[in-house]
Structures are given as structure tokens and as C-alpha cells.
Amino acid sequence: MVTVSLSAGLFTGTSMAQTQVHVERKVISRVAPFYPETARRMRLAGVVKLEIIIRANGTVKSVKALGGSPVLIPSAAEAVQNWKFEAAPEETSEIVQIKFESP
Numbered sequence: 001m002v003t004v005s006l007s008a009g010l011f012t013g014t015s016m017a018q019t020q021v022h023v024e025r026k027v028i029s030r031v032a033p034f035y036p037e038t039a040r041r042m043r044l045a046g047v048v049k050l051e052i053i054i055r056a057n058g059t060v061k062s063v064k065a066l067g068g069s070p071v072l073i074p075s076a077a078e079a080v081q082n083w084k085f086e087a088a089p090e091e092t093s094e095i096v097q098i099k100f101e102s103p
Contacts, residue, residue: 033079
């Protein structure tokens, strides 16, 4: 199970993961992170903390890992890189926390 949270007010869910999203900019489309097979075999759980920069047009410009397991970070970063947000007058920065729980 994967749980996602950002910093600021919208709650949504996904088919493979329970997702909590708190953002000032509305998420238009979101890709759920997958639970890596290596992590599944190891029964690895934990939180990945990411900083994302969102362009004015709503696409993700960059994703920077701030913490978490090296096994889980690539999956979380890849998913968040493909999120789309509503347009805004300028770039914004958000902190995303994705919680992986072993199945």
C-alpha cells in the first residue's frame, strides 16, 4: 500500500494506493507510485519525502529526494514526475510524502 501526502488541501484516492494530497494547486492528473518488487520481497516499508517544483503550466519541473529508502525513492519520484497540476502565474514548490506499507 502506498500513501501520498503533499503540503496544503485536497484528498483523493487511487486504485493501487490510498493517496492524500494537500496542495495549493489542484492536481489535474496523478500517477500512483508502484510498490517495487524488491521492496515487496524485503517487506520494506517507509516514507519517501520529495520536494517538487511545478512549472507555471502545471507540469513537474523537478523532483528532489529529501529522504527515504533508496529502494523506494525511484518509484515515488517517477510517479510524481508525471503528475499534472492546474496552471498558475508562476512556479511553485511542494513537499510530497509517499508512505509505502508492505502488503
